[in-house]
Amino acid sequence: MNKAKNKYLSFFQIIIAPVFVLLLWLAVTEAGVVNTNILPSPVKVVKTFGALIESGKLWKNLSTSFFRVLKGFALGAVSGIFIGTAMGLSGSMNKILSSLVGILRPIPMIAWIPMLILWLGIGEKSKVAVIFIGTFWPVLLNTITGILSVDGKLLEVATVLEKSRLEVLGKVVMPSATPSIITGVRLGFGTAWTCVVAAEMIAASSGIGYMITYARELSQPDVVLAGVFTIGIVGLLIDAGLLRLQKKLLRWNYLRDERK
Amino acid sequence: MEAGNAKRNKELQIRHVYKSFRVDAENLEVLRDVNLEIGEGEFVSIVGFSGCGKSTLLRLIMGLDPVTEGQISIGENEVKKPSREVGMVFQEARLFPWSSIAKNVEFGISDKSLSKQEKKEMTRKYLELVKLNGFEDAFPAQLSGGMQQRAGIARALIGNPDILLLDEPFGALDAFTRINMQNEILDIWRKENKTMLLITHDIDEAIFLSDRIVIMSERPGTIQEVIRVESARPRDRGSEEFLKIRKHILKCFLGSSDIDLEYYI
Ligand SMILES: Nc1ncnc2c1ncn2[C@@H]1O[C@H](COP(=O)(O)OP(=O)(O)OP(=O)(O)O)[C@@H](O)[C@H]1O
Ligand SMILES: [Mg+2]
Numbered sequence: 436m437n438k439a440k441n442k443y444l445s446f447f448q449i450i451i452a453p454v455f456v457l458l459l460w461l462a463v464t465e466a467g468v469v470n471t472n473i474l475p476s477p478v479k480v481v482k483t484f485g486a487l488i489e490s491g492k493l494w495k496n497l498s499t500s501f502f503r504v505l506k507g508f509a510l511g512a513v514s515g516i517f518i519g520t521a522m523g524l525s526g527s528m529n530k531i532l533s534s535l536v537g538i539l540r541p542i543p544m545i546a547w548i549p550m551l552i553l554w555l556g557i558g559e560k561s562k563v564a565v566i567f568i569g570t571f572w573p574v575l576l577n578t579i580t581g582i583l584s585v586d587g588k589l590l591e592v593a594t595v596l597e598k599s600r601l602e603v604l605g606k607v608v609m610p611s612a613t614p615s616i617i618t619g620v621r622l623g624f625g626t627a628w629t630c631v632v633a634a635e636m637i638a639a640s641s642g643i644g645y646m647i648t649y650a651r652e653l654s655q656p657d658v659v660l661a662g663v664f665t666i667g668i669v670g671l672l673i674d675a676g677l678l679r680l681q682k683k684l685l686r687w688n689y690l691r692d693e694r695k
Numbered sequence: 696m697e698a699g700n701a702k703r704n705k706e707l708q709i710r711h712v713y714k715s716f717r718v719d720a721e722n723l724e725v726l727r728d729v730n731l732e733i734g735e736g737e738f739v740s741i742v743g744f745s746g747c748g749k750s751t752l753l754r755l756i757m758g759l760d761p762v763t764e765g766q767i768s769i770g771e772n773e774v775k776k777p778s779r780e781v782g783m784v785f786q787e788a789r790l791f792p793w794s795s796i797a798k799n800v801e802f803g804i805s806d807k808s809l810s811k812q813e814k815k816e817m818t819r820k821y822l823e824l825v826k827l828n829g830f831e832d833a834f835p836a837q838l839s840g841g842m843q844q845r846a847g848i849a850r851a852l853i854g855n856p857d858i859l860l861l862d863e864p865f866g867a868l869d870a871f872t873r874i875n876m877q878n879e880i881l882d883i884w885r886k887e888n889k890t891m892l893l894i895t896h897d898i899d900e901a902i903f904l905s906d907r908i909v910i911m912s913e914r915p916g917t918i919q920e921v922i923r924v925e926s927a928r929p930r931d932r933g934s935e936e937f938l939k940i941r942k943h944i945l946k947c948f949l950g951s952s953d954i955d956l957e958y959y960i
C-alpha cells in the first residue's frame with residue numbers, strides 16, 4: 436500500500452518538471468506572448484513530428500546518424516579500453532602517453548571537425564572520426580581510473596596464490612575495473628551522440644543534424660524543434676538502456692544498495 | 696595419525712628478524728630480533744597486543760614484504776617471494792565482490808592439472824567443511840562477516856599448502872561458530888599434517904589449539920616468552936592445566952599484579 440503510494444509519488448516527481456515546462460510553453464504560445472514563427476506551439480511541433488515520422492524522413496535521418504554513431508563508438512570504445520588498460524597496467528606506458536593525452540584531450544570536438552574534413556573529406560569517414568574521438572576520451576580516462584583503483588589487498592590474495600599475470604588481469608584487475616569502464620562507455624555513447632549531430636550540422640547531406648540545419652535554412656522552427664527533441668529523447672532512451680544493462684551485468688556492484 | 700612421508704624438509708626458521716617501516720621520514724621499528732623455529736606439522740599460536748607487529752611478521756613469512764634484517768627460510772630455501780607452499784588467511788576476508796562464493800573458493804586451487812569437474816567437486820567439499828554449502832551462488836556482499844571469513848578460510852585450505860598462516864581468522868565469528876571452527880581447524884591439522892601458525896587475541900583459542908604459544912611484547916615486537924602446551928587433544932577448556940596456562944599468559948600481559956589477575960579469571 437505504502438509502496439504503491441511511493442511509486443506514484445516518485446512518478447509524479449519525475450514528470451512534474453517537464454510537464455510544467457510544456458504547459459508554460461503552451462501557455463505563452465497560445466496567449467500570443469511570443470511570435471510563433473520563432474517559437475511554434477508544442478501542438479504544432481507534435482504535428483510536425485507525426486508528419487516527419489509518416490513521411491519516413493525522420494526515420495531515415497535518424498538511422499543514418501545512428502549507424503554513424505555505432506561505427507565511431509565501437510572504434511572509440513575498443514581503442515579506449517585497450518589503450519586505457521595498457522596505460523593503467525604499465526607505469527612507463529602511462530608516462531609515455533600521458534603528456535600526449537594531456538595536450539589532446541582538452542581540444543573541443545568542434546575544433547577537430549575542419550581538420551578532419553580536410554583529411555578525410557566531407558563523407559562518412561570524417562564523421563565517424565569525430566565520433567571516434569568523442570567516444571575515445573571518456574572511455575580511456577575511465578578505464579585508466581578503473582584499472583588503477585583495483586584494491587591492493589585483493590591483488591595480494593592473487594600474489595599469495597602465485598597466480599599468473601594473465602590470470603590476475605582476467606580475474607582480478609578487469610572485473611574490478613569493469614564498473615568504471617562501463618561508466619566510461621556510457622559517457623562515451625553520450626558524447627558520440629552529441630558529436631554526430633555537431634558533425635552533421637557543419638557538413639552533411641543526411642542525418643538528424645543535417646535535417647535540423649536544413650530546416651533552419653528553410654525557416655521551419657517546428658522541424659528544428661522536432662529534430663532537437665528527437666536527439667534528446669533518443670539520448671535518454673539509449674542511456675536508460677545502457678544503465679539497465681549495467682545493472683544487470685554488474686549486479687554484485689549494486690548489492691550493497693539492495694541490502695540497505 | 697602420522698603421515699610420515701619422506702617429504703622435503705619444511706621447517707620454518709625465523710632468524711634475527713628485524714622490520715622497520717619508514718613513516719614520514721622516520722623509522723618505525725616494528726619487529727626487533729625475532730627468532731622462532733617451527734617444526735613440520737607443528738601448531739603454533741602468536742598472541743600479543745594490538746599493533747605489536749603480528750600481521751607484519753606473517754607478511755614477512757609469506758614473502759609479501761622484505762625483512763629489514765635477518766632471515767626467514769623454509770627448509771633450505773630462503774623466503775623471498777610468496778609461494779604456494781605457504782597459504783594465508785588474511786585478517787579480513789578479502790573476497791572478490793564480483794565472484795560468487797564458489798568461484799571465490801575455487802580461486803584458491805593451484806593445481807592446474809585438475810579438470811573442471813574435479814575443481815567443482817573440491818570446491819563443494821571445502822564449502823561443506825566451512826559450512827557454507829547452499830551459498831555457492833551468493834555474492835560476498837550477501838553474506839555476513841563471519842560467513843565471508845569462512846569462505847576466506849576455505850579458499851586458503853583448498854590450495855593445500857604445507858604451511859598455513861592464519862591472521863585472526865575467527866575474530867569475526869560468534870562464540871559457537873568460533874568453537875566449531877577451532878574444532879574443524881584442529882581436525883584438518885591432524886588429518887593433513889600441516890604446519891599452522893595462528894595469530895589470535897583469544898587466549899583460550901591459543902591454548903586449545905597450539906603445541907606452543909608465542910607471546911609477543913609491545914612494539915617493537917620481540918618474542919617475550921614461548922609456552923609449551925603439553926596436554927593431549929582434544930583439550931578440556933576447564934582443566935587445571937588449561938587454567939594455569941591461561942593465568943600465566945594473562946600475567947605476561949598485565950604485569951605481575953596478581954591482585955587484578957584473579958578478577959579476570
Ligand atoms: N606498510 C606499513 N607502513 C607503515 N607502518 C606499518 C605498515 N604495516 C604495519 N605498520 C605498522 O606496524 C605496526 C604493527 O602492525 P601490525 O599490523 O603488524 O600489527 P598487529 O600486531 O597485527 O596488530 P592487530 O592485532 O591490531 O592486528 C603498527 O604500528 C602499524 O602502524
Ligand atoms: Mg594484525
